Amino acid sequence: MSTKKKANLLWCAFVVCLIATVVMWFVVDAQEIEYEEVEVRVLSAETKHHIGTRQVSYEVMVEYNGETYKLENAYNTYQYPQGAMVKAYLANNGRLFANIAGVSTSTPLAKIYFVCLFGSFGLLFVAAIYSGKVKQEKMAR
Numbered sequence: 001m002s003t004k005k006k007a008n009l010l011w012c013a014f015v016v017c018l019i020a021t022v023v024m025w026f027v028v029d030a031q032e033i034e035y036e037e038v039e040v041r042v043l044s045a046e047t048k049h050h051i052g053t054r055q056v057s058y059e060v061m062v063e064y065n066g067e068t069y070k071l072e073n074a075y076n077t078y079q080y081p082q083g084a085m086v087k088a089y090l091a092n093n094g095r096l097f098a099n100i101a102g103v104s105t106s107t108p109l110a111k112i113y114f115v116c117l118f119g120s121f122g123l124l125f126v127a128a129i130y131s132g133k134v135k136q137e138k139m140a141r
Contacts, residue, residue, distance in 0.1 A: 004134045010127035017120045024113035028104070035103045036090045040064045045077035062088060062096060069095075073102025 040062040048057045060071040060080045071080070071088060072095055080086060089097045097103045104110060 003130060003137060007127060007130035007134050010123060010130055014120060014123035014127050017116055017123050021113065021116040021120050024109065024116050028107070028110050028113045031104075031107065031109055033100070033104050033107060034092050035097075035100065038064055038088055038090050038096075039085050040069070040071070040088045040096065042080045042082055042084045042086060043068065044082060045074075045080035047077050060098070062086070064088070064090070064096060072097050072106075074098040 041064075043061040043063055045058070045060045048059060049055075050057070058074045058077050060074040060077065062069050062071045062080075074080065075098070089100055089103050091097060091103045091106060093106070095106065097106070105114075
């Protein structure tokens with residue numbers, strides 16, 4: 001297959017993926033997420049610095065109904081002093097989140113949206129590279 005055909009196919013795939021991304025954004029935005037707002041007790045809150053990078057993650061462990069959970073989607077540790085009672089969101093899948101955004105982005109539809117979104121960026125990048133190769137081939141002739 002020629003480079004020009006590959007570039008054209010990649011641009012078509014990009015457009016399809018971009019349209020799917022936009023459609024999925026509306027679907028995810030309109031979805032009814034089911035969760036329960038609950039009070040949990042903070043067992044521990046730890047900031048982890050990853051060696052060699054500037055990345056920081058927050059590990060907050062909480063207790064709810066006698067069970068220990070990792071509180072997902074926590075953006076800091078200062079809101080979670082040990083022993084404090086804090087608000088959390090219990091999703092249908094049994095996971096506890098620090099905010100509603102965490103619940104909504106953990107749904108299967110949201111995961112499909114993110115696959116389409118990152119796929120669009122990837123296809124845009126690869127299609128641009130192949131278009132550059134086509135242009136180089138034309139100039140070499």
